[in-house]
Amino acid sequence: MDPNTLLTRNHGVASWAALQKAGVSRTDLRQALHTGALTKLRRGWYASDRAHPAVAASVRAGGVCSCVSALRLHGVWIPEGYGMAHMRARSAAHNQRLPGLCHRHGRPLREDGAVDDVPTAFAHAVRCLDAEGIVVVCDSLMNLGLMSRDEIEVALRSSPRKTQALLDKCARSEAGTETMARLRLRRHHLSIQTQVQIPDVGRVDLLVGRRLIIEIDGQEYHHTPEQFYTDRARDLAAFRLGYLPVRLGYRQVAVPEEWTISEEAILAIVRRGEHLAALPNADLRSNPALSLP
Incomplete structure (x- = not known):
């Protein structure tokens, strides 16, 4: 090389x-x-x-780029609010109590390079992320094929039981905003399915009850004229079948103040019971998943 x-x-x-x-x-x-x-x-x-600034800063400080910073470099979806330069170090550096180091559950690992591999970075991220962030990252890891559910389970074995239990909330969502919306809406005890295939509409991000479709744009999503037209055509097809499609942009989920508005709009539909009304034009017998209450 x-x-x-x-x-x-x-x-x-x-x-x-x-x-x-x-x-x-x-x-x-x-x-x-x-x-x-x-x-x-x-x-x-x-x-x-x-x-890369985060990698150079980590090595300059005597560490290794790890945790959420390394996961970003591997393409993993990371929620906002976590700084760019997360690092960890070998045992000697930890013993010197260098400031700003990320830790894992268990003993420090040896340094093998400037950037940690995915499992090592994930083991450190678990202690930096909040509960929602951990599920977001796990969903992204599985969706990208970077770690399997079994591999994540092994990586979490040294973590507290409440952290291990978060794996049961994962669903291989394609974008972190989808995971965030799913977790927050389930706090209201709603029936939510992910990545549902609907005839004549295609695969939708979330289906709440029988009829409420929620589509969420990721941070990297950019509308082209063709994509804009396709999305509206899908919405029209969903309306024709009796569904209620709602589209949310990245900020409408990721920004807390924006999510408050989005959540209230969704819950207004739920309070009216519109998400549970029967589908007048959908053949539920050909798609049993859509008959869930």
């Missing part, structure tokens, strides 16, 4: 040992430091001029 590939794969940060294996000599290193192509972070660790 050449040095550029090595640095790219490691978010712009690499150890001197890894750079040597990639063919970098001491003369090459001195030249790179002189030109600014590389910067010394700490003894034995270097960053390119394109290094």
Whole structure:
């Protein structure tokens, strides 16, 4: 592996040992430091001029990019409100009581690189995330195929029982906002199904009762003219069948003040009993899941 590939794969940060294996000599290193192509972070660790800020900051401080920061780099959906530079360190650094370190349930692990792998990062994130955040992350891990339910269960074995029990609330949602809405609405003891396939409509994010469809845009969602048209066509098809489709944007779920408004609108429909009315134009016998109360 050449040095550029090595640095790219490691978010712009690499150890001197890894750079040597990639063919970098001491003369090459001195030249790179002189030109600014590389910067010394700490003894034995270097960053390119394109290094990820969270990774460079973690290594510079004597740690490893871990927890929610590492999970973000692996593509996992992380709720808002958690800073960019979460890090952990080996036993020696923990014994020095360096500030700002994330911990796992159990003894500190050895450092294997600048960024932790998914299971190690998740083990540390469990102690930083709140209950809703843990379920959001677990849903994302399973949806992306980064960890199976069994692997998550093993990773949580050293955690408190109340944390382990959160796995029962997971449902492989495609976006964190979907998980957040599902968890919050279930506090009202509503019957909610996820990723339901409805003939002539397609797969919907949430189905509350018999009729109330809730579709939620993720943070990365961007409307194109074609997508805008497709979404409205799906809504029309749902209306024709007797469903009540509601669309929520990212902020309408992720921002607490916005969610208060969204939740009240949904609960108004529920209080009127509209989510439980029979479907006049849907063949429930061909789709038994839709007959749930």
